[in-house]
Amino acid sequence: MLSKTPLIPKKLAIAVGILSSQAFMQANAQSPDGRLEEIIVTSQKRAQSLQDVPISVAAVTGDKLADAGIENLDDLTSYLPNIHFTESGISTQVRIRGIGSDNSQGFEQSVGMYIDGIYYGRAQLFRTPMMDMERVELLRGPQSILFGKNSIAGALNLATAKPTDEFEGKVSVSHEFEHNQDEVNAVISGPLTENLRARVAVRTYEEDGYFFNTFKEVDEADTEEQAARITLDWTPTDTLAFTLKAEKNEFETKGRPIEVISDVPQTAGGATFAQTLGLLSAPVFDSNLNYQRQADANEFSDNEITNITLTTSYEFNDHTLTFVTGKLSFDYTELCDCDFTSAEILNLELFEDYDQFSQEIRITSPLGETFEWIGGLFYQDYDQTFRDNSFTSGDNLLTRVGLSAIANTSADRRFEQSSEAWAVFGQVTWNISDSLRATFGARYTQEDKEASKVLDILDINGQPVNDPVIGFTYLSAFVLESEAATVDFTPGANFGQPLQNSGHNISAERDESAFTPLVIVEYDFTPDTLLYASFTTGFKAGGFDPRSNSVGDFASSSPAGPEQNPTRNFEFEEETAVAAEIGIKTSLADGRGELNVSLYRTDYEDLQISQFDGGAGFNVGNAGETRVQGIEVDGRWLLTDGLTGRYGISFLDFEYTDFPNGNCNLTQINDASVGTADLDGDGDFELCNYTGRRGVYTPEYTVNLGLDYFTPITDSIDFVSFIDVQQVDGHNVHVNLDPIGEIDSYTLLSLRVGLEGEKWSVGVLGKNLLDEEVLSYAADLPLSASNFNTSSQYAIVRRPATVALEATLKF
Template identity: 25%
Template sequence: MTGINAHVRLSASALAVAVSIMTMSASELRAQTAAGAGNESHDIVVTARKRAEALTDVPVAVSVLGSADINRYAAADLEKISGLAPQVSVTRGQSGGGANISIRGLGSGSGDQALEQTVSINLDGVQVGRGRILSTGMFDLQQVEVLKGPQALYFGKNSPAGVISLTSQGPTDSLSGYVRSGYEFVADEAFLEGAISGPITNNIKARLALRGRYMKGYLVNTAEAGPNPGDPRYPASGAYRKREPRTKDLIGRLTVEYDPGPDTNITLRVLGSTGDEGGFTNTAQAICFTNPPVLTTGGVVNPGSECKLDRYFQSGGLPEGFPLDGFPHAKSDGRPFQTTNTWLPSLTINHDFGQVSLTSVTGYFDMDFKGAGNSSYTSLGLIYSTIGEHSKQFSQELRLNSDFDGPLNFTFGGYYAHNSMTGYVASAQIFRKIVPDPATGYSMTFSRATSSSGDTYSGFGQLRWNIFPNVELAGGVRYTREHKEASTGNVYVHPNAANIFAPAGLFLSNSRTESNWSPEFTATWHPVRGQTLYAAYKTGYKAGGISQPSVVTLNFNKDNLLFNPERTKGGEVGYKAELMNGRLRFDLTGYYYKIRDLQVVALIASNSSSFLTNAGVARTQGIESSVNWTISDAFSLRSSIGYNDAKYLSFANSPCYPFQTAALGCVGGQQDLSGRQLVRAPKWNILGGGTFTYPIGSDMEFTATADVKYTSSFFTQDNEHPLSRQSAYTLIDASARIEIPSKGLEFAVVGRNLTNRYYRVVQIDTTIGGQNQFGAFSTRPREISIQASYKF
């Protein structure tokens, strides 16, 4: 199915299902409810409006993943977890913010350190906008909620495209825990994790969870040592490691829950992680669309470098003997590395005054990232770079929520956050002979430093009016005021590069203060128990700021680094039903949103620099539906389908891609992307799967599960180079497990991407590369793993 006709057919069929369900007589539904009285409830509880509500009742488009869903395919990071939810894309990036996160095709790129994500990550109530949170493993989770569309009222300061909310497992009332270990054969990846939980005193409970992992890597680096045609003084070193991305990490979480009285609960969580992933470019493969296939850097041909996306690639280390004097945080031997250390403590206090409850969430986020690698993605390693950032955030949220017996209830609160970040980038262009700087002795091309800080003040409120027992009208607004300051510039520039880079010591500094009102209105109708029909008008906002490009060239000044706020406005209509005593859940949502001044990363092809700018107007519209059917205790089916038409309505000033001519649409260094599909915004996302459980004897169960995911084609590059379109692909995941409940034992075999499909999720132009040559970041190929766990 393609095009508008497919859209119409999908809409018609989905609406027909909804109408058929709604036209069932009320007596039939009451009969079902009565027949199921006393049976186990299948309600899924969510906190999309910061209070416990049944999934079917809440008037929000939300996809929910429980611990069983997450563990089904051993998903222990946000990239894998996001693959289980429809119309969600989460991938890492090389530079800048370090991530590309989108929902329904709306999201942010990764090429600028000033970039906050359009989709926010909320971990145990603490909102994080820094994309490099993706480097932190996520395990021992109770639930993941993906809230789609603008989320202005309930999560942090504001999220124009949605929120991924993660809730960790809490302490238990009795002593319990688990140990789980696994091994993946393709990447030679081993992990060990576990948790212990239980009471310490009558009113204190605690949970300690730890996870360690080591991986040799799923890519084979075949770069060989030899002569360096770029600079014969420094021979090519070849591959530093034969397998990439070599990874080792450790993550732990301590949760302590204190109940000083029947009306008060205090929960302290401390998350800490440390990881070394071998290099920030060590999963990038150089690909080309040339005949014959050849890769160049600054005109120098890279011998032996292949041009296709597969398990084999060539990424040379720093050429032998090249001096690293002055390079910030480079290893003495120039080896590629990437370390990320994260701390995220939070304190949540809940106090019940009777019909009004008060919640306080205090959070602190500290992340230090450093890395070095080959930014040419080729065998010779002709561009060596280091990059790093240290981000800190303190946040405080207070929220009052009422639960009166009458028709009127409210939520009111306030939010404050202070953010700071320091970062650096340094690079050496070894594709040409570099004479040491006579003043410093340095051979690097440039070294750039940046710093920024910001304060956010926000107040929010919502009134909910049950005009009838089954009809609710809700209206609310969030006011936000943000102040940002930033300074960026070069601390060193080699004399030979003075005609390209801004002079050392010239720092471009600016500040920006702005405010916003983001209203939201929702009408909800429950025609009968277990059904919800809602309509919502929603808005979202993300503040503007000061771009902090990785490369500060002569064309930048303090004013053209400013970018405008991003604003989302639109609405959606949704229908949800829970039938057959909760065994069948169905939902259908139609949505339409316009985004003004979408923040995008623009590349200047002439000097390979990039900066944050604004597209004119973008739009996303579509329809999505999911069905979950528990046919019996032994067999269940799940499916979802989404059609999403996300495109630029106006974006006339997008920078051209390298070698783009006037005949190809490049006029005055700009191209018009109006009417083009947004980046990483496939029109079709279709998922389907099932789980089968079969008893073996009196105390053993066998469970088999399989899921198929189809994704249509999409652009992978911000400048929408025609060769950056990834074709449609289909993925198959499957697992089988045997459980012995009485002994707490479980053994599993898990397969992901069983079709072994290599596909691009992010593509960038190679630095000083030839025409139609790119660096491509792909997801992992086929994974086959075994794991065993013991629960007590």
């Protein structure tokens, strides 16, 4: 077990009692009449009270985001149950209720993220820093009707702050001492003319990093981020409004928060990976969990994201017509020291460019009628280019272990994908009586995709190599099929003959559609108590994968002869889901308390999976059937004037009910009880049975507890503070469910204390104050098993304890 589990101190446990939530307010979270302040959300494309929305939804206000120092999705997950975020060496993942998308630049995410109505569906976009936000909403379970685009696990609905009618400005600065983090946020907002308002927000962030690279003697990951946003709000008439937003984000890192955590030989008496490096006179590494790493390459990741969003709203006859037009693009360049050691073995350069256009048109009926409805059309297209290249120099360690044939060559992958999708959707609520309502919705989606991928071996001049010796050397070392491996190189009668279904140059098209209905029944048991039950379905389109190094079951080594499906590792099928939920939302003690409970079950078919292949790639596929069910409880309580408690508890039951074709981890490759296929005939199992197992990132329970406190000290100075605790049950964070990835339960504690005046505030913010060591991702060390006969693992470790000093000036 690789995470410490200290007990919450007794005084702290007594202080927070059973308090916490998924719905956050600022510290003074009460209205003038002594009730809890109402939280307004737009999860149903209308402004509604959170307590009136018949789904499991959580909201975090912009004030809470700022006060808690929530800078990105990674920070946000510490405040909300049943959502997990992690970055791997080459990808980013978000999961809701254990459902998400794995490592692959070909995946659109099962958790849909929407910023001001624009779909952010690619993994790299989840790294977008948060600044000057109005609200973040977390919608759990399939959101197929109003959000739709692949949001089969749930949706994150983010709203940025809008221009104000009065002139205002704010500058906030913070400094964290241990890792030298500096952040500056500035906002100016107000009217330019009688009908035109503007808001400008800028952000800069720098830090040295919380890892120390002992090989290069530098802190990592050194980070620099810059962001700028301008929003214009123009209302030429009382019925017509335009909101134009333009935003650019740049974030750069040097190094990664990754270290080797385990290094053992696969056979008794054998050498570890580090020992083998020492015998080869190469730099060695340590495998202790200590926030220290050894990497020799000058790793970096340079990212740029731009977005232009135009929202047009026109009111007529009490109806509202809305147009949301968006242009979104990103590109990044990375160098990954993907052997994660100080020896020169596997340096991977990655490049990606993505351009997306989308248009949504909605018409919304007035409220208060017998039938209230919303309908619309959606269109989106995108173009994506992805490339990676791993160069093996003459000094590479692999050339000293029998692989000299690949010296001064590189494996070069080029992937292109395009998509065009449209949908029509509608949702109508029938107000049967004052207390009984029924909602019916449906969405029809059509999507066409096409993609191509080629994997060449290049010489030092960048020209393709057709030498089968080199091609098969890459195959044995990297489990990598290429255009150079098209001739049978195995001893026998077929030596030198062309191979059927060989090489790695492939293209394909997909054309798929889906109809996803929704039914919700609501009943106001009392004026303050809502009961609801819902049934819905979900759909996520299939697609193509760039990251697999294998096209299919390689023809020359498969004991069954030529593969039956030569695109097995290139194409994956669509996901579908059937979900049911019942819940209650109620106000207690004359509005001073809330209790929300939801019971849910979702059955998924063909969940899209990407798993490590044991060499240097990831194979995609589909898990036949998966069941997710559980209970979520949350609420707030106004204990006294100025003191608000919050509570949130979730229990998650996750099971692969039919998944016989998972990639085996290193503890399973010789286990006949779980092995289902030996694809290359070497006696080791490549495919194993995952049926009956929990998935990655599926803790059985998550508990969030919190208190917000506010009290005047003088007529002009207030004392404000909050305390937040999250405890997460132990779970597996290894991409192939290796036992090394089983982490213990952990507890995250955040605390802020400060003083506020009318135009200023100062405070101290501490995060992870119990200094928990928490693994957020683990995987096999690339090439360690296939080339060095070791079971070596690396991991990404979350940030240790930090304490920051903050100050804000308003004008």
